[in-house]
Amino acid sequence: MTKISVRPIRRDEIGEFAATGTDPKRIDDVTQYVEQMMKQGSIHREWCFVAVQGNRWVGRIAYWTLPKSGKPHAPVLLDLPWEQEQYLSIGAQLLQETLPLMRELGADQIGYVVDTPPMSPQWQRFPQERMKLLDHIGFRVERVTDRFEWQGEKSGLPGTVKLHFRPLPEVGEAAFIEAIMRVSEQTLDRRIRDERQQEGAWTQARLMYTDMQHMTYDPSWWQLAYGKDGELIGLVMPAQNPTYPVIGYIGVVPEQRGRGYIDTLLNQGTVILHRGGADAIRADTDVENSPMARAFRRAGYIRFAKRYEYSLVLR
């Protein structure tokens, strides 16, 4: 096999990069995604690499982040000659040569998501081959989620109980972090449960709050909900990620679960984003979190995909 080399792309190669390995029907969509991500600072040209064999491009990868984070977070647009056996060795080289560069840029952990079925904007085909490559490199599955989308007026909203909402600027950060810690107790979400065990409940809540701050949001969108006697019921944290408005986090404190309060919280988060101009809102929940999935369905959210969330610690 002719030797493969890996290099970052040049400024005039962005179009070719978007087309490499992309289903020909999707090239415009992928090109638009690359341009939009570069404009928003989620992808930098120096973070886009190609695998070159002779004078042919046989693979590509870009690293993505939330614009305010500053360090690479996860590869996107990974494409390889998936139908040929050599995809595994080319993919391994592409990752093994570029991951250390991401480590130098400050990433101590790298994620990767596989969405099925393939969809805009990445159109990830060949999920089994992707997963085989990730396993081979040492990535581990952290969580599997169902992905939901609310599609504007036509989705409607469930009728809800009245709660008193107080926004972040009024309650302050300490109360908010405390509330994240409370609602995460006995969660059915595997990632949050594992992180609580590793970091401790309060640190996990603080890290989650800090991570969420890397998204775009108005502080008044993040709200705590109280009952009529001033007791804490739960929280909702709507936000905007680089591609979609999302329900970033939502939850009910353990002693208030099973009373349908989640419908009121989800309604509030959906309305906040919808009033801010969103007509499609996305949210993911662990495949084991059936109370949450049922609440999404009641609020008119439609399940559109399954997501495998991988992670690799960089040493």
Ligand SMILES: CC(C)(COP(=O)(O)OP(=O)(O)OC[C@H]1O[C@@H](n2cnc3c(N)ncnc32)[C@H](O)[C@@H]1OP(=O)(O)O)[C@@H](O)C(=O)NCCC(=O)NCCS
């Ligand atoms: C998922 C969650 C928001 C549901 O809120 P809720 O207000 O209890 O929802 P519902 O009133 O519809 O209750 C659904 C049922 O699931 C049960 N349930 C809810 N969470 C549960 C949990 N963590 N473990 C076991 N059972 C749970 C409730 O007791 C209730 O049972 P019932 O119908 O027999 O009374 C809430 O459990 C929660 O905050 N979990 C932790 C945080 C979380 O997972 N957030 C979602 C992240 S995407």
